[in-house]
Amino acid sequence: MAPLSRRTFLAASAAVPALVVAGCSDSGSDSGDTVPTTDAAPTSAGPGDSTSSTVAQPTTTAPPDTLPAVDLPSDPFTLGVASGDPDDSSVVLWTRLAPDPLNGGGMPDDDIAVRWEASADEAFASLTASGDEVAAAATGHTVHALAQLPPGTWFYRFRVGEWVSPVGRTRVAPAPGTPGGELRIATGSCQNYSHGYYAAHRGIAEQQPDLVLWLGDYIYEGAAADGALPSERAHLGPEPTTVVEYRNRYARYKTDPQLQAAHAACPWFVVWDDHEVENNYAGITPQDAAEAPAFAARRAAAYQAWWEHQPTRLAPPTADGLRIYRSAAWGDLLTVAMLDGRQYRTDQACGDVRLNLEPPCSEVTAPGRTMLGDEQESWLFDTLDTATTTWKVLGNQVIMADATLNGAILNFDMWDGYPEQRDRILQHLADTGSTNVVVVTGDIHFAAVAQLRAGERGTGTPVAVEFIATSISSDGNVGPELTDVLKSFPDLLDANLVHRGYVLHTVTPEQWTAEYRIVEQIDDPESPVNTWAKFAIDQGTNTVRQLA
Ligand code: FE
Numbered sequence: 224m225a226p227l228s229r230r231t232f233l234a235a236s237a238a239v240p241a242l243v244v245a246g247c248s249d250s251g252s253d254s255g256d257t258v259p260t261t262d263a264a265p266t267s268a269g270p271g272d273s274t275s276s277t278v279a280q281p282t283t284t285a286p287p288d289t290l291p292a293v294d295l296p297s298d299p300f301t302l303g304v305a306s307g308d309p310d311d312s313s314v315v316l317w318t319r320l321a322p323d324p325l326n327g328g329g330m331p332d333d334d335i336a337v338r339w340e341a342s343a344d345e346a347f348a349s350l351t352a353s354g355d356e357v358a359a360a361a362t363g364h365t366v367h368a369l370a371q372l373p374p375g376t377w378f379y380r381f382r383v384g385e386w387v388s389p390v391g392r393t394r395v396a397p398a399p400g401t402p403g404g405e406l407r408i409a410t411g412s413c414q415n416y417s418h419g420y421y422a423a424h425r426g427i428a429e430q431q432p433d434l435v436l437w438l439g440d441y442i443y444e445g446a447a448a449d450g451a452l453p454s455e456r457a458h459l460g461p462e463p464t465t466v467v468e469y470r471n472r473y474a475r476y477k478t479d480p481q482l483q484a485a486h487a488a489c490p491w492f493v494v495w496d497d498h499e500v501e502n503n504y505a506g507i508t509p510q511d512a513a514e515a516p517a518f519a520a521r522r523a524a525a526y527q528a529w530w531e532h533q534p535t536r537l538a539p540p541t542a543d544g545l546r547i548y549r550s551a552a553w554g555d556l557l558t559v560a561m562l563d564g565r566q567y568r569t570d571q572a573c574g575d576v577r578l579n580l581e582p583p584c585s586e587v588t589a590p591g592r593t594m595l596g597d598e599q600e601s602w603l604f605d606t607l608d609t610a611t612t613t614w615k616v617l618g619n620q621v622i623m624a625d626a627t628l629n630g631a632i633l634n635f636d637m638w639d640g641y642p643e644q645r646d647r648i649l650q651h652l653a654d655t656g657s658t659n660v661v662v663v664t665g666d667i668h669f670a671a672v673a674q675l676r677a678g679e680r681g682t683g684t685p686v687a688v689e690f691i692a693t694s695i696s697s698d699g700n701v702g703p704e705l706t707d708v709l710k711s712f713p714d715l716l717d718a719n720l721v722h723r724g725y726v727l728h729t730v731t732p733e734q735w736t737a738e739y740r741i742v743e744q745i746d747d748p749e750s751p752v753n754t755w756a757k758f759a760i761d762q763g764t765n766t767v768r769q770l771a
C-alpha cells in the first residue's frame with residue numbers, strides 16, 4: 224500500500240558489511256535460556272549471548288549513504304524483526320525501536336529515520352534493495368517498510384544510527400499463473416505468555432516454513448495476577464486499556480526469543496481474535512456490559528497497538544475500526560483468505576453460557592445474526608468464486624464444524640452460535656461446486672480435524688476440511704476427559720485435548736497434508752516438539768483421511 228513506502232531505491236552492490244548484533248530477550252529472568260538455533264534465527268550471536276545490552280559495535284567504515292547519528296540509550300531492536308503480507312512483487316518488513324520495551328519503549332519523542340536492507344544472501348555481501356522509513360513517535364516508533372522485490376527468498380535487516388537489527392528471512396510469492404511449487408505453511412494461535420514457553424515457535428523456526436498463518440490471540444489481556452507458571456512468564460501490570468498499556472503487553476510477548484525466531488523465519492499473515500482486545504467481545508460490545516461506555520476507546524487503543532506490532536501492509540486503523548480481512552495468492556497453487564470473526568459479529572446469543580447442555584434459546588436462530596458481517600461475507604464469496612488457484616484456504620478464528628451435543632450448543636462463541644451464516648457459507652461452496660477449500664482454525668486450545676459439509680451432519684455434501692490448531696502455549700480450556708465425546712461427533716476425525724503446538728501444512732497441486740506438531744513439556748522452552756498425527760486431502764476430493 225502506497226503510504227508505507229516513502230523512498231525505495233536499488234543499491235547495487237553497496238558493499239555494506241554484515242554487522243553482528245546480539246539477540247534480544249526479555250531483560251527479566253528468562254534472558255539467556257533460549258537462543259534460536261536455525262539459520263533464520265534473529266540473532267547471529269552465539270548461545271548464551273542474548274542479554275539485551277550486549278551489542279557488537281560496527282567494525283568497518285560506514286556506507287557512503289550513512290544514516291544520521293542517533294542518541295539511543297541501548298539496542299533499540301529488542302523486539303526482533305518480522306515480515307508479512309507478501310504478494311508477487313513485495314513484502315512488508317517490520318520492526319519497532321524500543322530500547323526499554325516493557326516501559327513504553329524508552330525512545331526519545333522524535334521521529335527517527337530507519338533504513339531497511341534486503342539481500343539474496345544472509346551475509347548481505349550485496350544489497351538487492353533498500354529504503355528509508357520514518358519510525359514515528361506517534362505510532363510507537365514502529366516501522367512498516369514495503370520492500371519491492373522479485374519472487375523468491377530474501378534476507379532483510381534494519382539499521383538506525385550505528386545499530387543493526389537481527390536478520391530475518393522472508394519470501395515473495397510466485398506470480399499469478401506460475402507454478403506455486405510445494406508450499407509449507409504453519410498455522411498457529413493462542414500464545415498466552417503466562418501459561419508456558421514458546422517451544423512451538425522454536426519448532427516453527429526450525430522447520431523454516433514458507434508462511435505462517437496466525438489465527439488470533441497473539442496477546443492475552445489478563446492482568447499480572449493471571450496465575451503465571453512459571454513466574455518469570457507473568458503478565459506485567461493491569462489489564463491493558465490504553466495504547467501504551469497494550470504496547471507494553473505486545474512488548475512482553477515480543478521480547479521472547481523463540482517468538483522472534485518464528486517471525487524471522489518467514490512472512491506471516493496475521494489476523495486477530497478476541498484477546499487482542501478482550502475475551503469474547505463482539506463488535507463494539509464488551510464481555511461485561513458495565514464496560515460499554517469506555518469500550519469503543521479501549522478497542523481503538525487495542526487495534527492501534529495490534530497494527531503497530533504486526534507485519535501487515537494494512538493502513539493504520541481509523542475511528543471506524545480496521546478492515547483486516549484480506550486475501551493473497553501464491554502462484555497458481557493457493558489463495559489465502561484471512562477472516563475477521565470479531566469486529567463485525569453480533570453479540571453471542573443466549574448469554575454466552577459455556578457447556579450448557581440445555582437446548583439453546585431462540586436467539587441463536589434469530590434472522591440476521593452474523594459472525595463476519597454482510598460485507599465480509601460478500602467479499603469472501605467473491606474471493607472464493609474468482610480464485611483460479613488449486614487450493615483456497617480460509618484463515619478462521621473459531622470452530623466452524625458442527626460441535627453441538629444432542630442439539631445443545633456447547634460454546635456460543637463458535638460458529639455453532641451463528642448457524643445461519645455458517646450454513647450459508649457451506650451451502651455456497653456446494654452450490655458453486657467448490658473444491659479444495661481448507662479452513663484453518665484457532666481459538667479453542669485443542670487440536671482436531673473435521674469434515675465440513677453442506678446440509679446434514681454426517682451425511683451432507685463434503686465441501687471443505689477444517690484443521691483446528693491447538694494453542695501455542697495457552698492452557699487447554701476443554702478437559703481431556705471430553706476427548707471421547709468430541710471423537711464421537713460424526714464429522715470429527717480425531718482430537719487431541721492434551722497438547723499445545725501448531726500445524727505444519729505441506730501443499731502441492733496433488734495433495735494437502737497437515738502434520739500436527741505437539742509440545743511435550745509446555746513448562747520447558749527446550750521441550751521436544753513431535754508429531755501427534757498427520758492427515759491428507761487428495762486434490763478434488765473435499766475429504767480428509769488420517770495417514771498412518
Ligand atoms: Fe485463545
Ligand code: CA
Binds near residue numbers: 439440496497498667
Ligand atoms: Ca479466542
